[in-house]
Amino acid sequence: MGLLSRASNLDKAEHIPGLAFSDFINKHSLKICALLEKHASNYIVTNSVGFDAQSIFTATSTIDFWAGICKETGHIYNLSGSSLTPLLQLFSFNLKDSLSELSVYKNSSEQILICKEKLSEEAAKDFENIESTEHINNVYTLNSLLKNGSEVLLFNVDIEQAVKEVYQSENKDNSVNYDDFLKAVLNETYNRFTCIYSIPDTTIKSNLHSVKTVFITEKAYSTELIKNHIVLNLNDLFNEASDKLKINFVDKADSCEKIQSFLQVE
Structure with missing residues (x-):
């Protein structure tokens, strides 16, 4: 038995200011990604999809750590091989085994997006408009x-x-x-x-x-x-x-x- 069928037009969602994170995920068909935001001296996961609870916990990391990973805002960092290694400590054993590449992007609000998929320029642009709003149900x-x-x-x-x-x-x-x-x-x-x-x-x-x-x-x-x-x-x-x-x-x-x-x- 399958769960409720996916709607065929989710990937065509219109770009709007104040994009809810779930709408952002659906628009760009992201399967494993997380939003990290500053909290005191750390970055913590505040929103995600495809993460397990252990990874949400272990992804708590210092601001200094991220300053070394993504030095510039507005730039997509595609990491693999040795450049990926420092990030693997953020994930559970179950999840890190599936990771061979990650994209990292820091927006102008200093929110950080990590995703398994290679992030597109369009997705990075939309991430500049991420807000803590909820999807409006109809x-x-x-x-x-x-x-x-x-x-x-x-x-x-x-x-x-x-x-x-x-x-x-x-x-x-x-x-x-x-x-x-x-x-x-x-x-x-x-x-x-x-x-x-x-x-x-x-x-x-x-x-x-x-x-x-x-x-x-x-x-x-x-x-x-x-x-x-x-x-x-x-x-x-x-x-x-x-x-x-x-x-x-x-x-x-x-x-x-x-x-x-x-x-x-x-």
């Missing part, structure tokens, strides 16, 4: 997916206990703030639903540690099977802590109005 884009015989299942995914387990395992020297870490992992979780598993208008962040998400399938599946698929798809994010995820089936829906009510989109 549930009526889902109308075409609501066909006779389709099932619309509503779920809440709570990551709090899983995040706590990873944090307690990694935070040996109190180097990373828990609230910052939780927010970053929630963003990663949200981006996985809106950019990989599903499409943007099916998911929202419902609180500081949960997302609400909608699954539309062409035939009926048990809610337990869908839950298992959610856990499976989040397994590489949380690894051993995946069993701490709380995934609750909330209800079924048969219209965009009911989906809208569930997602609390105005």
